[in-house]
Amino acid sequence: MKRRGRGIACMWYPIGFTVAANPSAAVVKINEDGTATLLTGTVETGQGSLTILAQIVAEELGIATDDVHVVSADTDTTPMDTGAIASRTTYVTGNAARLAAEKAKGILFEVAAPLLQVKADQLEVCDRKIQVKGFPQRHIDIGDVADRARGVNGQPPIGSATFNPATVALDPETGQGKPFATYVYATQIAEVDVDDETGEVEVLRIVASHDCGTPINPMLVEGQVEGGISMGVGFALEEEILFDASGRQVNSNLTNYIMPTSLDMPEVVVEIVDSYDPTGPFGAKGVGEPTCVSTAAAILNAIHDAVGVRVTSLPATAEKVYAGIKAKRAQEAKQITAG
Amino acid sequence: MEKKPAAVVEREARVETRDVVEMLRAPAAAPLVPLPLEVLVPEARQQTPAVRQRATRPDCRLHGLGQTKYIDDMYLPGMLYAKIKRAGIASARILSVDTKEAEAMPGVVAVITGRDVPVNSFGPSLKDQPVLADERVFHAGDGVAAVAAVTEQIAAEAIEKIKVEYEPIRPVLDPFESLKLETPGLHAPNPNIYGHKVIKKGDVAKGFAESYRIFEGSYRTQMVEHVPLEPHASIATWDPNGRLTIYSTLGRITLGRADISRTLGVPMSRIRIIATIVGGNFGGKNEITTEPVVALLAKKSGRPVKCTFTRPEEFASSTTRHPLVMDYKTGVSREGRILARQIRLVLDGGAYCSWSETTLGKACILSAGPYQIDNLYAEAFVVYTNKTMTGAMRGFGAPQVCFAYESQMDDIATALNIDPLEIRMLNALKEGSLSPTSQKLHSVVVRETLLQAAQRFGWNGNGARS
Known part of the structure; x- marks a missing residue:
């Protein structure tokens, strides 16, 4: 008989390296037509980070995502970056990119200020224009200013910046200190069916509520959460590298190393919680790794809720779950007999 | 005999007539397809302000057209x-x-x-x-x-x-054998235990003494691969x-x-x-x-x-996720508030250090969970074994410790007959809470995620089972 259960798990996760410096640098070049190029040493590994960085630069310059071209991942042409690791790209590289864009924008403001007869600090960007704060009708097209910066003022608008998260070393005796600049939080709730005659677990639904600060691109956040949950489902129920007695792997192929396919995926509901981190670019933190952290815990709690079996070693294969069900029945039978 | 469709006959003939050696040497490359040059840019990519837009990725178009150049698609003359x-x-x-x-x-x-x-x-x-x-x-x-x-x-x-x-x-495959002093150096001159970390906050002995009940549990996780x-x-x-x-x-x-x-x-x-x-x-x-x-x-x-x-x-031959053995001892009040927690983590570090130091640190710091715990002692060790090297993998030890602390949280809730949502709300970190390393935390939204997920899931408050 199939028994339904539900389980909850929450988690916290830091952004960036543990105390160790993990800086990023970035260069933003504004073109003569007001579009821009971002140079970054980070690598697109499928998570969409280059699009996030383009959106951050675009936001700072008041232009659109498509107006920013990103050049990345070449040690000859792009500035130093610690890389696509530790859920750090949006926060650390994003801060560097925003600061670089701010510097390039500062050059445009200096050029635009005399034209609009105000001081540079009275200017702001909005929808591809540079305008006077509080007087949006007094504006110039950002492309006209960028062209003038190069052609009249002789000041091509280029900005570069670096960013490194603020940390404090940990005390070697007590581990006390500030290892990370910021953290994200999440809760996932799983609903499962457990077959009490076979121990087989089917994950029906996972509701995930994640904090990433400001979601720079909600669609990419959802993509990360869905991908993380698929890793979590495999970690919870199926995946395991096995060794023989001499220490050689026995299932190093995708026939015998079982991982979830699209057919094994539950219905996934992604929610992004309202959150803003003043230390991140436009309030953003990050989301990459945290998405796979609480999935297995939620599924294992749902198994416990369904059949009363606490599996304490991953993965919770059908064999392990069934062994737990059998042991529990034997225990109950004994109690009845004793009673 | 059944007649083969013309397309199949043609395809088979093509394969036969090809010079097999040339076929082996031919560079693997995506076939050229004529591209529409008038690219339709989705609206979300053209809008300002850019932040919070559901902008599509420029690489998606390449993936969709099979035009992304992976290393396998690249060929240099004479390669x-x-x-x-x-x-x-x-x-x-x-x-x-x-x-x-x-x-x-x-x-x-x-x-x-x-x-x-x-x-x-x-x-x-x-x-x-x-x-x-x-x-x-x-x-x-x-x-x-x-x-x-x-x-x-x-x-x-x-x-x-x-x-x-x-x-x-003789290979050493069990991390607990590696931990023992008498096991000869696996990776001399480095000691078998090549990383050790302690987080100490408050007074766990005092916390346990004041506890209404103490829960103990041991949890294990396996080695998994990133499988990119x-x-x-x-x-x-x-x-x-x-x-x-x-x-x-x-x-x-x-x-x-x-x-x-x-x-x-x-x-x-x-x-x-x-x-x-x-x-x-994924860290690999x-x-x-x-x-x-x-x-x-x-x-x-x-x-x-x-x-x-x-x-x-x-x-x-690439890195994998660290298997962990995690011992948890947690003391709680009658209401379910965590008063003390003691944790011991043993990480199977595999053949080489790789990113073990980071995994050790993050696992140890995060092992308390997103909860306010005044009395905490967490200790973690990473040891060499003669197994596949373990290293960076999405979460650096966090999915492992989360499995442990959240399993025990539900066991505590069950024993005290408290709803799993309620016990988490009671203990969750808040704005300004001090972390296990006594860092004052900002933009903390554990409770908000709990409530949002519960509401969307339809979690009613009768979760406690006796």
Whole structure:
């Protein structure tokens, strides 16, 4: 008989390296037509980070995502970056990119200020224009200013910046200190069916509520959460590298190393919680790794809720779950007999 | 006999008439398709303000059209294909490596062993990992020699002809055996326990003494692989000025260039690393693997060299997730508030340190969970074994400890007859809470995620089971 259960798990996760410096640098070049190029040493590994960085630069310059071209991942042409690791790209590289864009924008403001007869600090960007704060009708097209910066003022608008998260070393005796600049939080709730005659677990639904600060691109956040949950489902129920007695792997192929396919995926509901981190670019933190952290815990709690079996070693294969069900029945039978 | 459809007959005929050798040598490349040049840009990419837009990725179009250039799609004129000979034995001393027969094979252009690597050690913290094992094999996935040949098939055949003589050493596979003092040094001169971390806050003995009930549990997790769709791959090519260019699947080119520079003994100014669009990383591509090997083979042969991991190599010769054994002891009040928690973590560090130091630190700091705990003692050890190396993987120890602390949380809730949502709301970190390292936390939204998920799930408050 199939028994339904539900389980909850929450988690916290830091952004960036543990105390160790993990800086990023970035260069933003504004073109003569007001579009821009971002140079970054980070690598697109499928998570969409280059699009996030383009959106951050675009936001700072008041232009659109498509107006920013990103050049990345070449040690000859792009500035130093610690890389696509530790859920750090949006926060650390994003801060560097925003600061670089701010510097390039500062050059445009200096050029635009005399034209609009105000001081540079009275200017702001909005929808591809540079305008006077509080007087949006007094504006110039950002492309006209960028062209003038190069052609009249002789000041091509280029900005570069670096960013490194603020940390404090940990005390070697007590581990006390500030290892990370910021953290994200999440809760996932799983609903499962457990077959009490076979121990087989089917994950029906996972509701995930994640904090990433400001979601720079909600669609990419959802993509990360869905991908993380698929890793979590495999970690919870199926995946395991096995060794023989001499220490050689026995299932190093995708026939015998079982991982979830699209057919094994539950219905996934992604929610992004309202959150803003003043230390991140436009309030953003990050989301990459945290998405796979609480999935297995939620599924294992749902198994416990369904059949009363606490599996304490991953993965919770059908064999392990069934062994737990059998042991529990034997225990109950004994109690009845004793009673 | 059933008549075959015309399309099938035509396809089979095409395959037969092709020169098989040429087919093997033909560069793997995506077929050219005519592209519509009037690109329709989705509205979300054109709108301001840019932040919070559901902007599509420019690389999606390439993926959809099959036009993304992965390493496997790249071909340089005269390029050779490399294969790495794997030890296949978990622990041994290398007595001799005989490459003569492989070198004599037609189509084989260059062969190297661990002794050809100028500086044969690297690693993000401990530099305990060789490019190719020269004296000692520490796990079965270690490389011991490499071949560059005109086809991948010839290279694969050639590594079978390399004879390696080993003196086997009894492998240590259990992290608890490695922990014991009497176990001889697995990785001398490094101690078996190569990393140790303590987080101490408040007074756990006092906290336990004040507790209404104390819960104890032990939890274990397994070794898993990242399984990126695109395996590790790289191409190396030298120019006549002795400058090296490497196309690579690395997710971290800055560190990658430093390690390549170190192992090859070539200054960084002469090395260019270009990372392609990577087909999945998940932490597994943060270190060099094939890069120095292809660079050395390219230098020796005078031709560009490519190496792509096979799926078994992806499992056995790249990093994996640390298996953990986690002991939790938690004291709670009658209402379910956590008063004290003591944690001991043992990480199976595998054959090399890799990113173990980071995993150890993050696992230890995060092991308390997103909860306010005034009295905490967490201790973590990472030890060498002769198993596949463990390293960076999405979450750095967090999915493991989350499984432990959240399993125990539900056991406490069940025993005290409190709803699982309620007990988490009661203990959750809040704005300004002090973390296990006494860091004052900001923008904390644990409760908000709990309530949002519960509401969307339809969690009613009767979750407690007696």
